Amino acid sequence: MTHARFTTLAVSGSYDHAEAARHLGSLSEPAHLATAQSFPSMEAMLAATAEDGDGWVYARRGNPTVRLLEQTVAALEGYRVDAEVSAALTATGMGAITLATMPLLSAAAGPKPNIVASPQCYGSTTMVFDKRYGEERDVDVRWVGDPLSVEDWAGLVDDGTRFLYAEVPSNPTVQLVDIPALAALARQARIPLIVDATLATPALLRPLALGADVVVHSLTKAAGASGRSMGGAVIARHGLGLRGQPEELSADYAGHLRRGSLRDMGAVLSPFNAWTILADIRELRGRVDTMSRTAHGVAEYLARHPGVVEVFYPGLESHRSHHIARRDMWLVDSELDGGEAENRFGFLVCFRPAGGVRAAHEVMDRLGLVWRANNLGQVRSTATIPGATTHKQAADADPARAPVPPDMVRLSIGIEHLDDIVGDLDQALRGR
Numbered sequence: 058m059t060h061a062r063f064t065t066l067a068v069s070g071s072y073d074h075a076e077a078a079r080h081l082g083s084l085s086e087p088a089h090l091a092t093a094q095s096f097p098s099m100e101a102m103l104a105a106t107a108e109d110g111d112g113w114v115y116a117r118r119g120n121p122t123v124r125l126l127e128q129t130v131a132a133l134e135g136y137r138v139d140a141e142v143s144a145a146l147t148a149t150g151m152g153a154i155t156l157a158t159m160p161l162l163s164a165a166a167g168p169k170p171n172i173v174a175s176p177q178c179y180g181s182t183t184m185v186f187d188k189r190y191g192e193e194r195d196v197d198v199r200w201v202g203d204p205l206s207v208e209d210w211a212g213l214v215d216d217g218t219r220f221l222y223a224e225v226p227s228n229p230t231v232q233l234v235d236i237p238a239l240a241a242l243a244r245q246a247r248i249p250l251i252v253d254a255t256l257a258t259p260a261l262l263r264p265l266a267l268g269a270d271v272v273v274h275s276l277t278k279a280a281g282a283s284g285r286s287m288g289g290a291v292i293a294r295h296g297l298g299l300r301g302q303p304e305e306l307s308a309d310y311a312g313h314l315r316r317g318s319l320r321d322m323g324a325v326l327s328p329f330n331a332w333t334i335l336a337d338i339r340e341l342r343g344r345v346d347t348m349s350r351t352a353h354g355v356a357e358y359l360a361r362h363p364g365v366v367e368v369f370y371p372g373l374e375s376h377r378s379h380h381i382a383r384r385d386m387w388l389v390d391s392e393l394d395g396g397e398a399e400n401r402f403g404f405l406v407c408f409r410p411a412g413g414v415r416a417a418h419e420v421m422d423r424l425g426l427v428w429r430a431n432n433l434g435q436v437r438s439t440a441t442i443p444g445a446t447t448h449k450q451a452a453d454a455d456p457a458r459a460p461v462p463p464d465m466v467r468l469s470i471g472i473e474h475l476d477d478i479v480g481d482l483d484q485a486l487r488g489r
């Protein structure tokens with residue numbers, strides 16, 4: 058299966074005919090919900106327990122249904138990456154971010170640790186770095202002034218830097234960074250570049266293929282688009298050659314985390330959630346394509362609307378990261394569809410209606426088709442005001458850093474028809 062195309066990998070994953078035969082020929086992956094495996098003998102039990110972590114034994118150590126999703130996620134994120142890639146799955150996206158970053162902060166790895174990160178991040182990520190690492194673990198958290206300036210990043214890196222971190226595109230202002238340039242900077246310092254690519258999904262952008270070392274995802278979003286399960290993933294290339302870190306971590310980052318930190322700290326993905334996400338991830342490319350086309354249409358509609366003062370969408374020329382989005386965001390394998398490769402810019406569109414915070418709340422209240430909800434990447438379109446909800450905690454903690462306009466509405470476009478979404482926005486904006 059290693060040479061299969063992206064959609065084939067998404068549909069088949071690692072569940073092949075031989076695997077199905079081991080499950081009574083079941084055409085879809087079985088959900089193994091048992092918390093533990095039973096063994097025919099003491100000898101078999103000892104052998105499985107002694108294995109280096111990839112067996113089942115006990116569901117915190119491993120589970121066959123979780124493993125199938127893990128292999129699928131690794132195959133999709135590792136698509137067309139010239140290296141071996143593996144993954145570790147977690148209970149939530151924040152679990153993945155914590156799993157990917159915390160082991161790098163070990164006191165044994167050298168001078169007082171610092172991290173260099175883009176401030177354009179999801180609110181809870183900012184809180185983990187500032188509060189959990191900065192305040193509680195005395196890590197020096199260095200937020201980059203202008204994440205589009207590679208010089209700004211380079212100026213903050215020194216011998217104590219443990220990793221570079223960026224969200225691409227960022228939630229909610231959908232900004233990008235120059236991944237290949239930051240990857241070169243990280244390689245020089247022998248530290249990993251970690252990218253949260255939740256908003257892109259591997260259907261539109263694969264940071265490992267652009268040179269990044271580690272990718273994190275919230276599978277709660279577009280991977281699990283039917284909205285039934287939370288989940289997270291850490292995916293990494295092998296052979297990172299990290300300075301001051303254990304050799305096993307450099308050799309197989311995600312595998313080492315799975316067999317060590319994840320198993321010990323325990324924030325594993327539930328097999329039931331893995332099973333629902335396996336069903337959703339099969340159609341990732343087609344779904345993200347539809348959502349992105351519709352989102353682009355919504356962004357263009359909003360950009361023309363007299364009652365809207367600002368639109369944030371990387372597909373619009375007016376957007377600050379547009380040039381990077383055009384370079385890096387492509388619908389995977391679109392060049393095989395009989396034409397040229399095609400850009401797609403994702404499903405998140407933000408806008409500020411004329412009239413400030415009050416007007417934004419009124420627009421939200423008038424929505425009748427789009428759901429008022431704090432998740433994104435779902436098949437149902439959702440809307441929120443991040444400054445008052447998802448990013449409030451971070452904004453309250455430090456209003457000056459990566460400000461999220463308080464009157465900005467965030468739309469996550471689903472798979473409803475463009476005409477109906479625009480119709481809903483039209484009536485919600487009427488009178489603006």
Ligand SMILES: Cc1ncc(COP(=O)(O)O)c(C=O)c1O
Pocket residue numbers: 149150151152179181224228253255256274275276277278287288289
């Ligand atoms: C970009 C991004 N990363 C990570 C997360 C955290 O994911 P979870 O809610 O699954 O922990 C979110 C949640 O909104 C997000 O938008």
